[in-house]
Amino acid sequence: MIDLSLRIGVPVIALVGVTFWLLPVLAAVELLAVLALLPLVVWLLSRLPERVKLGLQPFFGVRYAAPVIFLVGLSLPFWAGDFELRFYSEMLILGLLAMSLDVMMGFVGLASFAHAALAGVGAYGAAIMLTKYGWSPWAAIGFAVFLGTALTTCMGAFSVRVRDIYFGIITLVFGSVAFIVANSWVSMTNGEDGMTIDLPTLGFFGLFGVQTGEFSHFWYLTFGVVFASYICLRAFLRSPVGLVFMGIRENERRAAYLGYNVNAYKIFNTAVSGFFTSLAGVLVLLKNGIIGTEQMDVIHSGEIVIWSVVGGLGTLIGPFVGASFVHYLNDFLGEYTERAILVIGLFFIITILLAPRGIVGSIIEVWRVQPQAGNEE
Amino acid sequence: MEQFLERLVIESVMGLQNGLVLALVAAGFTLILGVMNIVNFAHGEFYMAGAFAGWLALKFGSAIVGFWGAVVIAGVVVAAFGYAIERSLFRTTHGGNPFIPLLVSFGLALVLQQAALTIFGTIGKFMAPPIKASVPFFDLEFPLYRIVIMGVAALIMLLLWLFVTRTKWGVWIQATIQNREMAACMGVPVPRVYQLVFAVGCGLAAMSGVLVAPIFSVDYSMGSDIIVAAFIVVVVGGLGSLPGTMLAALLIGELEAIGSIFLEGSQPQILSLLVLLVFLVFRPNGLMGDRGLE
Numbered sequence: 001m002i003d004l005s006l007r008i009g010v011p012v013i014a015l016v017g018v019t020f021w022l023l024p025v026l027a028a029v030e031l032l033a034v035l036a037l038l039p040l041v042v043w044l045l046s047r048l049p050e051r052v053k054l055g056l057q058p059f060f061g062v063r064y065a066a067p068v069i070f071l072v073g074l075s076l077p078f079w080a081g082d083f084e085l086r087f088y089s090e091m092l093i094l095g096l097l098a099m100s101l102d103v104m105m106g107f108v109g110l111a112s113f114a115h116a117a118l119a120g121v122g123a124y125g126a127a128i129m130l131t132k133y134g135w136s137p138w139a140a141i142g143f144a145v146f147l148g149t150a151l152t153t154c155m156g157a158f159s160v161r162v163r164d165i166y167f168g169i170i171t172l173v174f175g176s177v178a179f180i181v182a183n184s185w186v187s188m189t190n191g192e193d194g195m196t197i198d199l200p201t202l203g204f205f206g207l208f209g210v211q212t213g214e215f216s217h218f219w220y221l222t223f224g225v226v227f228a229s230y231i232c233l234r235a236f237l238r239s240p241v242g243l244v245f246m247g248i249r250e251n252e253r254r255a256a257y258l259g260y261n262v263n264a265y266k267i268f269n270t271a272v273s274g275f276f277t278s279l280a281g282v283l284v285l286l287k288n289g290i291i292g293t294e295q296m297d298v299i300h301s302g303e304i305v306i307w308s309v310v311g312g313l314g315t316l317i318g319p320f321v322g323a324s325f326v327h328y329l330n331d332f333l334g335e336y337t338e339r340a341i342l343v344i345g346l347f348f349i350i351t352i353l354l355a356p357r358g359i360v361g362s363i364i365e366v367w368r369v370q371p372q373a374g375n376e377e
Numbered sequence: 378m379e380q381f382l383e384r385l386v387i388e389s390v391m392g393l394q395n396g397l398v399l400a401l402v403a404a405g406f407t408l409i410l411g412v413m414n415i416v417n418f419a420h421g422e423f424y425m426a427g428a429f430a431g432w433l434a435l436k437f438g439s440a441i442v443g444f445w446g447a448v449v450i451a452g453v454v455v456a457a458f459g460y461a462i463e464r465s466l467f468r469t470t471h472g473g474n475p476f477i478p479l480l481v482s483f484g485l486a487l488v489l490q491q492a493a494l495t496i497f498g499t500i501g502k503f504m505a506p507p508i509k510a511s512v513p514f515f516d517l518e519f520p521l522y523r524i525v526i527m528g529v530a531a532l533i534m535l536l537l538w539l540f541v542t543r544t545k546w547g548v549w550i551q552a553t554i555q556n557r558e559m560a561a562c563m564g565v566p567v568p569r570v571y572q573l574v575f576a577v578g579c580g581l582a583a584m585s586g587v588l589v590a591p592i593f594s595v596d597y598s599m600g601s602d603i604i605v606a607a608f609i610v611v612v613v614g615g616l617g618s619l620p621g622t623m624l625a626a627l628l629i630g631e632l633e634a635i636g637s638i639f640l641e642g643s644q645p646q647i648l649s650l651l652v653l654l655v656f657l658v659f660r661p662n663g664l665m666g667d668r669g670l671e
Contacts, residue, residue, distance in 0.1 A: 006464055006465040006468070007465060010465035010466065011466070014488075022495070109476065158657050159657075161657050161658070161661045162612070162657065164475070165414065166416070166612060168416055168483075169608045169611070169612060170653070170657070172418075173608055173650055173653060176605045177650045180642075180643050180647060181647065183642075183643075184643075184644050298601065299487070302487055305480070305483065306484075309480060339494065341491050342487075342488060342492060342495060345484045345487035345488040345491065346484070348480075348484040349466065349484040349488065353466070353477075353481065356474075356477060
């Protein structure tokens with residue numbers, strides 16, 4: 001009991017203390033109220049009568065939700081301003097990054113602390129081909145995605161040789177070396193100055209061109225890519241291969257006994273994750289028109305981990321929620337302090353200790369109708 | 378050519394010194410990993426916290442304690458801090474999903490680093506070396522303090538090794554590394570061993586932080602600067618093996634020092650990564666790891 005109250009008490013007291021230390025009183029109260037709202041919502045949901053839950057459930061399933069989200073996404077440029085479009089595009093890209101990490105962490109149980117660096121490799125790949133070699137935009141993007149995927153696969157192939165717990169260590173080493181290479185290979189990457197590209201126009205079979213500098217065009221590009229990625233990943237992770245991934249996560253040894261080549265599946269999984277990570281990296285490049293080495297920092301990789309975990313590992317939609325929520329926290333804190341990550345880090349620790357399933361995972365858990373006694377799954 | 382040889386000798390002495398300090402940091406890390414199954418991402422932050430603790434002790438208590446007193450104080454204070462962290466954050470995560478302590482320690486690293494940045498600012502703090510003399514070495518003066526550090530670090534490593542191999546608690550630590558459940562069945566107080574190992578590991582990191590403080594400046598990023606090298610040392614050295622850690626630390630220290638003749642900045646780390654990859658392919662158990670990592 002003492003241990004439990006220590007576990008809950010220490011981080012919560014630290015969070016409250018740090019918030020009041022860094023922020024003015026009113027803002028601190030507001031922030032803590034928002035954070036306290038999360039467990040409250042989960043608790044209220046758990047109190048809903050089962051009849052209501054059963055009645056509402058279909059509307060949150062992909063069959064109803066996906067078309068609604070699709071229509072909202074298509075119509076967004078007609079009723080949102082440029083600033084909002086840019087903001088939502090950024091959210092979707094961050095969500096895509098977090099989702100690609102979720103593929104590894106949530107479905108196989110491989111923690112990667114290199115995802116920002118891998119996305120950076122994708123972005124640099126495209127930027128180098130566009131500016132130094134004058135490749136066409138599509139060729140550059142293809143090369144970037146290939147490079148990012150290949151590097152991630154390579155990282156996975158080396159890392160699966162040791163136990164899972166070391167995986168995080170090795171990814172961190174890979175990430176920091178990628179950062180060093182980007183910083184010191186000045187003739188290719190311009191070092192610390194970063195690379196600037198002219199935002200290209202992407203032609204689609206000569207039918208229409210997407211001018212990435214236009215906010216509405218870029219929104220459609222991002223929305224299309226992220227929506228398609230989500231649908232593909234969702235289907236992929238529900239396929240037999242995806243089930244094997246989850247089997248490995250639950251019990252690696254048993255999966256091996258059943259005759260699955262666990263290491264091959266893990267490497268395949270990192271490749272899939274790397275594909276979507278470098279895609280997100282390319283989108284980051286097209287959004288900003290600039291890529292700098294600070295984007296490959298270990299702290300940034302850690303932020304991606306925070307997004308996924310806060311949103312809910314293994315839920316695929318959770319990382320989007322987590323990225324948006326943490327980004328909102330970051331903006332809120334950023335008005336008052338430069339050390340937003342201090343508060344976010346404490347919030348992250350509390351989330352892992354108290355609700356390791358994250359926001360979406362916790363909601364799903366209480367939302368699901370409990371099976372009746374004698375009727376267990 | 379002569380100049381090159383001179384540089385080579387000087388760099389290898391530097392590498393020896395860096396390697397010995399690295400061994401102290403990595404030894405705590407590998408013990409925590411071996412005993413508790415926690416990848417302590419925050420280990421570098423304890424090293425940084427130690428340097429700041431030593432700096433504070435010297436700043437406000439220089440009348441009472443000297444430099445070596447500050448080393449001991451930092452070790453004790455940070456060990457107590459580590460004990461408190463173990464009791465509050467890691468205690469309840471034992472035996473569950475190893476993912477959770479991993480992520481907790483990662484969050485802790487972020488929080489400690491940012492807290493140091495908030496409290497102490499970005500500008501590095503200077504700490505005067507306790508020994509200002511230097512010895513003539515070729516045609517330049519080599520600071521005696523660096524040689525003293527080597528001796529001190531080697532002495533601490535030796536004491537740690539004696540502790541782990543010759544005392545009751547040390548044997549319990551070894552037993553826990555070999556087989557946690559069986560050790561618990563034989564009456565080893567495993568939770569106490571956890572607390573001890575975590576506190577000792579943090580204390581070791583803190584002491585090495587103070588030792589190198591007069592060479593580098595004390596700033597918030599020093600933890601993340603050393604942690605990657607410590608990770609490589611742990612994987613190359615083998616899980617929970619002190620002699621392996623020592624060897625690997627010297628190897629990595631020398632490699633990065635000699636590499637710095639040809640490369641600049643943090644580029645020698647690329648060489649360390651190559652060594653790590655070679656070990657992952659040909660010897661995933663590390664130099665001296667007797668228990669497989671698989």
